[in-house]
Amino acid sequence: MGQAIVIRFEGRAIAAALDDTPDARAFAALLPLTLTLEDYAATEKIADLPSKLPARDAATGHTPSVGDIAYYAPWGNLAIFHKPFRHSPGLVKLGRLTEEGDVARLAKPGSVRVEIAKAP
Numbered sequence: 001m002g003q004a005i006v007i008r009f010e011g012r013a014i015a016a017a018l019d020d021t022p023d024a025r026a027f028a029a030l031l032p033l034t035l036t037l038e039d040y041a042a043t044e045k046i047a048d049l050p051s052k053l054p055a056r057d058a059a060t061g062h063t064p065s066v067g068d069i070a071y072y073a074p075w076g077n078l079a080i081f082h083k084p085f086r087h088s089p090g091l092v093k094l095g096r097l098t099e100e101g102d103v104a105r106l107a108k109p110g111s112v113r114v115e116i117a118k119a120p
Contacts, residue, residue: 002095003028004119007080009112014102015119016069018095023071026053027078027094032117035078037106043083045106052076053092061089067097082107 002020005028006013018024030050037045044064055073064070064081071092072079079091082103097103106112 005031005095005116006119007097007106007114007116009105009114012105014105015098016095017098018069019093021094022056023053023092024094027071028118032115034113034115036111036113037078037080038111039109040079041085043085044079044081045112046072046077046079048075048077055090055092058090058092061087062091062093063087064091064093067103068093069095069097080106 002024003018005016005018007016018028035047037047040046053071055071058073062070064085066081066084068081070079071094072090073092074090
């Protein structure tokens with residue numbers, strides 16, 4: 001694993017770890033970020049990033065599982081999955097939540113404002 005990060009919202013903190021890949025390092029370089037995560041397809045929370053990532057692995061795609069943090073290259077958005085999903089070309093895995101139980105905190109309906117930062 002690469003960089004440890006923390007996702008903070010509503011007075012809570014969720015631990016996550018980024019993979020040790022060029023795309024995950026590019027994402028870590030954007031931190032800290034404050035984003036509004038929106039529901040998408042009853043499967044994930046998404047938010048646009050302030051700049052695009054290199055997406056070196058986008059051509060192969062990724063099959064996300066619960067707790068995965070990913071980047072969807074065609075749209076330039078961050079995605080945090082609270083349900084598994086089919087293989088998606090253009091999806092690049094960046095890391096995952098450390099505790100799978102924390103996913104339920106993000107899965108609630110509606111938007112949620114989060115701060116994502118490198119762990120101290």
